[in-house]
Amino acid sequence: MSAILDPTRKLVGQPIKRREDPRLIAGAGAYLDDIKLTGMVHAALVRSTSAHGRIKSIDAGTARGMPGVLAVFTGEDFADLNPLPGAWTAGGVQNNVNTPRVLAIGEVHQVGDPVAVVIAENAYQAADAVEAVAVEYEDLGVVVDAKKATEDGAPQLHENAPNNVVLKWSCGKEAAEVDTALAAAEVRVQQHLVNQRLIPTSIEPRGSIGRYDPGTGDYTLWTTSQAPHVMRLLITAFVMGIPENKLRVISPDVGGGFGCKIFCYYDMALMLALSKKLDGRPVKFFEDRSENYLTTTHGRDHITDVEIGATKDGRITALKVDTHANLGAYFSTIAAGIPTTLYGRMVAGCYKIPNIRVDVTAVYTNTAMVDAYRGAGRPEAAFVIERVCDLVAGATGVDPAEVRRRNFIQPEDFPYDTGIGMLPYDSGNYEPALDRALEIVGYAGLRAEQAARRERDDRKLLGIGLSSYVEVCGVAPSKWIGLPGEGWGAGLWESANVKVHLTGKVVVTTGTLPHGQGHETSFAQLVADELGVPYEDIEIKHSDTLGTPFGFGTYGSRSAAVGGTAIYKSVAKVREKAKKLAAHMLEAAEADIVWEHGRAYVKGSPDAAKTIQDIALQAAVAYDLPGEMEPYLDETTYYDPPNCTFPFGTHVCVVEVDRETGEIALQRYVAVDDVGNVINPMIVDGQVHGGIAQGLAQALYEGAVYNDQGELVTGTMNDYAIPKASMVPTYELERTVTPSPTNPMGVKGAGEAGTIASTPAVANAVIDALAHLGVNHLDMPITPEKVWRAIGGGAS
Amino acid sequence: MADTMTAPATMAIQVTVNGSNRGGNVEPRTLLVHYLRDHLNLTGTHVGCDTSQCGACVVHLDGESVKSCTVLAVQANGSEITTIEGLAKDGDYHPVQQGFWEMHGLQCGYCTPGMIMASVSLLQRNPNPTEDEIRHGLEGNLCRCTGYQNIVKAVQYAAGQIGRDAGAADAPLPHDAHRPIHHDGTTPHDPASVDDWEDELAGESDES
Known part of the structure; x- marks a missing residue:
């Protein structure tokens, strides 16, 4: 028997x-820009060159007469479209949500704000005409820094947000209580991060194609989205004011997202409205x-001050965190949830810290909007707490690995409540991951080597950086994430439908969707095992609101834990029905039916089995069904988990730093992660x-830079x-x-762990290399120049 | 004066693309990538930037890899062009394509066509590259998904495969603790011998 047909072979875990x-690999993908529709025309945007200005005039006369140009529209032409919705007004955001319109009306708040749109027969003609549109602005003053934006006299972006403050939010104990604990601490450290x-x-950049059908009044939107169902809801009910059922949203192949393709953008409703204005031309x-x-x-952009209290032996007793989060020119779709729920409530990391207080001030500035970017709050939290561990190590002389070990939440403590408002960590066992990482990297030997090099005054210094992280994945429980004030007023469940067709072929439709994560493979592995049908007979369908059940989308490492569990449960329902029908077919009591690898038989008679394919046929032809049984094997699940999942692990980075030039060489990178059970280890790796x-790129290379005029200096791949x-x-x-005990598969989520863990591991490694020279912190990206200056380079 | 400076509205070009003769009139400013994608409907070649950094648009022009966003279609007049769509022969993937599949060298797939075309060129120049040579040889191509490790392995896989095809029985086999397997349980990696390896590549399973 060939392995393909061996139903006992487990695919999960392979x-x-x-x-x-x-x-x-054959160039046969179909990404947004590959889609060509009959009669399709091209839109190009006139964008603001001013970071904060009043639009005095827009002259599109020349552009309108240029070859191929069909129309030029400005913001007033779309005054009937509402501003984009701010969906997650977490943390007490009340009346100061300022979201962008599809095209700016009256004022612009960042360089790049779309102020007019040109439609032409081809993209070159549209781009030519954009150049011919003249716009004049009256300067309103610019601020790009989150702290400066809150100071007196700073330019004000939005009338309803005095001092540009979007929200002030806090979690943990009262400040006075934490201050008392800080005052009583044996060791105190302060740091600006x-x-x-x-x-x-x-x-792949972003984009949209809109098509209006004048005959039916229906719209179709193809867009590079991680969340097509949510986009349909937001665009119809909130922006356009049309019935949700009049819009179909399709995410084609999506060339990476990392969070930035979750959100509702100007181009989505704009393309639909334009198609209507053009009588249905796409x-x-x-x-x-x-x-x-x-x-x-964009992502991140926090300015943080931490105050730490610890014992002399490295136990953290108090932690006070004050963060200014830059949200950019407007409120992006879920912007407020990132520096609050997903950051503030995770700063305890994997440590038992009795006194924590986090204050967050989120502000508007004349920069691009900031929202979830891979990790979304948890990388910022991990950076704070993992830097804190090393600062405590530096202040107490306790080894950084030992500081972590002494503060770890212990296996018997789970489920563990950190006391700062996160759901209880569902499970964890932090020390084995730390131990294994130290063993792989040869920690003791490296510390000896580091000491020897320092002793010899070597040019090449060795640095070892640790990061023991915990993060929150599978963000879902609607009772929690939907709560007004905390969440976004809606659930985060997922859904899946499983159909076994008459011919035994299985079609799974799911509300989650991939943009590189390999859902079609992993989910088929899962279904093959649970239903006992051949892997190649299973089709995973996704990404089109027509034909898939509602789902909230793919982000927060939630597809396996939430969407996968919805599939798992639908398969279980199919199996239950199949068992009932098999009992009828075998003229036996259901209690006597044994289900094994896609076959049902009466206990003791495995040779007289009915296969899932036999049963599916019987269920579909339906002329001999028991009792009230409905035809077809077709089951849907809307799964709302009881908790999130909490992956963890320890990463270790080893660097060599050249003390003459400041150059940093990455020598080793060891990651020991615990993402629970794994469906496909190749994909998880x-x-x-x-x-x-x-x-690691955040630690060493990347950083978006604006000048004082609000121009993005790192505006191309040549500069960023x-x-x-x-x-x-x-x-x-x-x-x-x-x-994970949270879901029946025991999976957690693996999409963001690497990003969350690696930034502090690498930063800690470089700083560790320089610790004996009096360096206890460097701001990222840690460039050779910063290193060189920190150790006295350039000083005469 | 102005008239003499004006470029002609269109120019005729003739090119051979993936072995077929193609031609037509293009605006002189048309970029090769747009000619391929929009005129010939070969959308496997992608555009990921506007400054010639990302390499998603790499194709072969007369056997050399070029960023087709930095070449005018008229410059390619009379040339032979190979795109990702023309890389497989007689239904068989090029070893580099196969390597990207075997070693999980892609996730979202957007950079992949350019990455594969650049890797094919790299192996033509240097059939036995070291890891360092692969990493530096692909500096003109950006990937945001894979962290590059499995791209390096994919190129190593292809180098070994091309070497074995050329008769070098001792060409190295890549190794990975979590080596990919086919869903039927066969694995292309870590076989007992090169013969087994080749049998597996030919689709023969040793599990029967």
Whole structure:
């Protein structure tokens, strides 16, 4: 018997090659820009050159007469469309939500704000005409820094947000209580930490194609979205004011997202409205990279001050965190949830800290909107707490690994409530991951080598950086994330439908969708095991609101834990029905039916089995069904988990720093992660690899820079340093497995762990290399120049 | 004066693309990538930036890899062009394509066509690259998903495969603790011998 037909073979846990790949390696993918529709025309945007100005005039006369130009529209032409919705007004955001319109009306608040749109027969003609539109602005003053924006006299972006403050939020104990604990501490440390702004940089930029059908009044939107169902809801009910059922949203192949493709953007409703104005001609907008950098959301951008209290032996007794979070020119879709729920409530990390207080002030500035970027709040939290651990190590002389060990939440403490408002951590066992990482890297030997080099006054200094992280994944429980004040007023459940067709072929439709994560492969592995049908007979369908059940989308490492569980439960329902029908077919009592690898038989008679395919046929032809049974094997689940999941692990980075030049060489990178049970280890490894690369790039290379005029200095790939192959090390991965008790598969989520863990591991490594020279912190990106200056380079 | 400076509205070009003769009139400013994507409907070649950094648009022009966003279509007049769509032969993937599949060298797939075309060129120049040579050889191509580790392995896989095809029985096999397997349980990696390896590549399972 060939392995393919062996139903006892377990596919879950195996590194199955991806079924998505054959078309992608052959150039046969279908991304947004590959879609060509009959009669399609092209939109290009006139964008603000002013970071904060009143629009005095827009002259599109010349542009309107240019070859191929069909129309030029400005903001007033779309005054009937509402501003984009701010969906997650967490943390007490009340009356100061300021979201962008599809095109600016009256004022602009950042360089790149769309102020007019040109429609032309082809993209070159549209781009030509954009150049011919003249716009005059009256300067209203610019502020780009989150702290300066709150100072007296700073330019004010929005009337309803005095001092540019979007929200003031806090969690943990009363400040006075934490102050008392700080005052009583044996060791106290203060530190200013900057978590710089990043640009997500999916290699595919964003875009939309809108089509209006004048016959039916229906709209179709193709868009580069991580959440097509949510986009449909937001665009129809909130922006356009049309019935939700009149819009179909399709995410085609999506070329990476990393968070920036979750949100509701101007181009979505704009393309639909334009198509209607053009009597149904489809209209395409696909941003170029410079536009992507200007107006697709950015990430991070926190300015934080921490005060730490600890015992002399390295136990953290008090932690006070004060953060200014820059949200940019407007309120992006879920912007407020990131620096509050997903950051503030995670700053305890994997440690038992009795006294914590976090204050967050989120502000508007004349910069691109900031929203979720891979990790979304948890990387910022991990950076704070993992820097705190090293600062405590530095102040007490206790080894950084030992500081972590002494403060870890212990296995018997779970479920564990950190006391700062996060749901209880569902499970964890932190020390084995730390131990294993130290063992792999050869920690004791490295510390000896480090000491020897310092002793010899070597030019090449060794640094070892640790990061023991915990994060929150599978963000879902609607009772929690939906609560007004905390959440976004809606649930985060997921859904899945499983149909076994008459011929025994299985079609799964799911509300989650991939943009590189390999859902089609992993979910088919899961269904093959649970239903006992061949892997190749299973089709996973997604990404189209027509034909898939509602789902909230793919982000927050939630597809397996939430969406996967919805599939798992639907399969279980199919199995239950199949068992009932098998009992009828075998003329036996249901209690006597044994279900085994896609076959049902009467206890003791395995040879007289009915296969799932036999049963599916019987269920579909339906002329001999028991009792009230409905035809067909077709089951849907809306799954709302009882808790989130909490992956963890320890990453260790080893660097060599040249004290003459400040150059940093990444020597080793060891990651021991615990993401629970793993469906496809090859895919999980790939997620961790990519995550580490993005996180280490924050530590060493990337940073979005604005000048005082609000111009994005790092506005192209020539200026913003996403890493090349030669700029990253080989990653050495291992896993411990602590299954999550939250869902029946014991999975947690792996998409963001690498990014969350690696930034502090790498930063800590570089700072560790310089610790004996009196350096206890460096702001990121830690460039050779910063290193060189920190150790006295350039000083005469 | 102005008239003499005006470029002609269109120019005729003739090119061979993936072995087929193609031609037509293009605006002189048309970029090769747009000619391929919009005129010939070869949308496998992607655009990821506007400053020639990302490399998603790499194709082969007369056997050399070029960023097709930095070449005018008229400059390619009379040339032979190979795009990602023309890389497989007679239904068989090029070893580099195969390597990207076997070693999980892609996730979202957007950079992949350019990355594969650049890797093919790299191996033509240097059939046995070291890891360092692969990493530096692909500096013109950006990937945001994979962290590059499995791209390096994919190129190593292809180098070994091309070497074995050329008769070098001792060409190295890549190794990975979590090596991918086919869903039927066969694995292309870590076989007992090169013969087994080749059998597996030919689709023969040793599990029967």
